Amino acid sequence: MKSSDVVTDVAVEITGLKKSFGPLEVLKGIDVSVARGEVVCIIGPSGSGKSTLLRCVNLLEEPTDGKIVVNGVELTDPDCDIDAARTRIGMVFQGFNLFSHLSVLNNLTVAQRKVLKRGEKQAQEIALRNLERVGLSEKVNAMPAQLSGGQQQRVAIARALSMDPSVMLFDEPTSALDPELVGDVLGVMRALADEGMTMLVVTHEMQFAREVADRVLFMDGGYVVEEGPAAQVIGDPQHERTKSFLARVLDPTHQGPSA
Amino acid sequence: MAMSKRRRAIMFRRAQYALLIVIVALIAVFADWEDIRRSFFNVDTAAKMFPTVIQTALVNTIIYSAFGFAIGLGLGLLLALMKLSPVAPWRWIATAYIEFFRGVPALLVFVALSVAVPLAFGLKFDINSTAGLALGIVGSAYIAETIRAGILAVPKGQIEAARSLGMSPGRTLVTVTIPQAFRIILPPLTNELIMLIKDSSLISVVGLTAADYELTKFGRETLSRSPSLTPLLVAGLCYLIITLPLGHLSRHLEKRTGGRKIGTPESTGLGVSA
Numbered sequence A: 001m002k003s004s005d006v007v008t009d010v011a012v013e014i015t016g017l018k019k020s021f022g023p024l025e026v027l028k029g030i031d032v033s034v035a036r037g038e039v040v041c042i043i044g045p046s047g048s049g050k051s052t053l054l055r056c057v058n059l060l061e062e063p064t065d066g067k068i069v070v071n072g073v074e075l076t077d078p079d080c081d082i083d084a085a086r087t088r089i090g091m092v093f094q095g096f097n098l099f100s101h102l103s104v105l106n107n108l109t110v111a112q113r114k115v116l117k118r119g120e121k122q123a124q125e126i127a128l129r130n131l132e133r134v135g136l137s138e139k140v141n142a143m144p145a146q147l148s149g150g151q152q153q154r155v156a157i158a159r160a161l162s163m164d165p166s167v168m169l170f171d172e173p174t175s176a177l178d179p180e181l182v183g184d185v186l187g188v189m190r191a192l193a194d195e196g197m198t199m200l201v202v203t204h205e206m207q208f209a210r211e212v213a214d215r216v217l218f219m220d221g222g223y224v225v226e227e228g229p230a231a232q233v234i235g236d237p238q239h240e241r242t243k244s245f246l247a248r249v250l251d252p253t254h255q256g257p258s259a
Numbered sequence B: 001m002a003m004s005k006r007r008r009a010i011m012f013r014r015a016q017y018a019l020l021i022v023i024v025a026l027i028a029v030f031a032d033w034e035d036i037r038r039s040f041f042n043v044d045t046a047a048k049m050f051p052t053v054i055q056t057a058l059v060n061t062i063i064y065s066a067f068g069f070a071i072g073l074g075l076g077l078l079l080a081l082m083k084l085s086p087v088a089p090w091r092w093i094a095t096a097y098i099e100f101f102r103g104v105p106a107l108l109v110f111v112a113l114s115v116a117v118p119l120a121f122g123l124k125f126d127i128n129s130t131a132g133l134a135l136g137i138v139g140s141a142y143i144a145e146t147i148r149a150g151i152l153a154v155p156k157g158q159i160e161a162a163r164s165l166g167m168s169p170g171r172t173l174v175t176v177t178i179p180q181a182f183r184i185i186l187p188p189l190t191n192e193l194i195m196l197i198k199d200s201s202l203i204s205v206v207g208l209t210a211a212d213y214e215l216t217k218f219g220r221e222t223l224s225r226s227p228s229l230t231p232l233l234v235a236g237l238c239y240l241i242i243t244l245p246l247g248h249l250s251r252h253l254e255k256r257t258g259g260r261k262i263g264t265p266e267s268t269g270l271g272v273s274a
């Protein structure tokens, strides 16, 4: 389905995005543009709408208003084939969400075969190649429950990569992991960024954002309050709310009651 | 002299054992063992029941139950999906069906299918179809509710993962939601199968020929020729041959899937909503 992609320098274009859950307006007008190959990290306090924004990008949440264009395809167009568009947008969840009834290999091949209609052999080859990329070739026949959290998350990344996405979305991919497992997952993501993958990453890992992100967005109360290069937003924040958030995150002893 | 609480508890337990021993001893001494043996376990009667009780009665019980469970599963899955449908009339129809067939005696359905329906519509079902349909129609009302609970218990994240890989709602249902739901409901589903096997005895209201006897009917027929409890005991034991391992299996599965309880707060969504 590569041919359906319009080749542009813009991978994701979000304009005037609003999202309400009943009376609660969570996103109050977001404009974000992500260039091809760019890595954008989204930071912000709990409840600020980071996950909701990310989930709107592949329409897991239906926007209330606004326009979302990915790879030149307008997802918010009622006539858009959302299932086809999603095959090109990889998503990695905080809770891994590996199919618990399928082996690692089948987790990686099931959508390739049933959605992309790839043959068994081709799907397996692609799966094995991506498992190798995340350093888990030896787990090919394991069941998800037999893996550590870090391993599950790396398999989840390999599963998304097996669809040949052009954009990858990560929603706090390391938040559910024991500290000693975080490094492996971040390492895989770093390698992916180096290979030129377009990535939107919601994260609390400031070190990762600082080193890997081309751009950092700070969200609060349903708005993008501040954005810019990582060094600027994290190193020298301009906005009061960004400053207090970073002070809480970077120095846990200053933790406020809401942190 | 005050006894401690602990000591009193021990004395009380010993008294219960003593009472039990006295009762057993009295029964052993005063019961007419010869009479009991004749009425409960008449070896001649039991021997005469073999091999028909296995070759015909047990086999028929299994056949009727298998047909019934297959139809019950298919219909139950359909009803469960209807109940979860965003289209309201499907939900109403499924709810009405489930409420109706859970509320009327299964016996009524057997009579209806064997007498009333053939009369009214000029149809004639063979015995396997009658038994399978009746058991399936009644069973599906219970199975539907179990399957529905199972589908709702599949974690929402599983469905979101499937959708984010580009699977359509239908594809998600078939590939992820239903397989996982069935793993969750295997223990209660096994119990429903046991109930269905026991209900297969109701087929005897449909005048059966000897070749169609299932365990209960066969037991009753034998009973009318040699009046003792033996035929019923033999039939009962035959049921246990099937139901005990199933019950065991059910408990084993329950332990294996333990922790995943149906209806936990995290359970949500169906692969049908966008």
Ligand SMILES: Nc1ncnc2c1ncn2[C@@H]1O[C@H](COP(=O)(O)OP(=O)(O)OP(=O)(O)O)[C@@H](O)[C@H]1O
Binding pocket: A021, A024, A026, A044, A045, A046, A047, A048, A049, A050, A051, A052, A053
């Ligand atoms: N499906 C939903 N229904 C109703 N409210 C929701 C739903 N999803 C999110 N919300 C609400 O929207 C707000 C933003 O949620 P969101 O998950 O986007 O925040 P977040 O920035 O990702 O926070 P966190 O860092 O805790 O993950 C919260 O107040 C949340 O309660």
Ligand SMILES: [Mg+2]
Binding pocket: A050, A051, A052, A171, A172
């Ligand atoms: Mg979140």
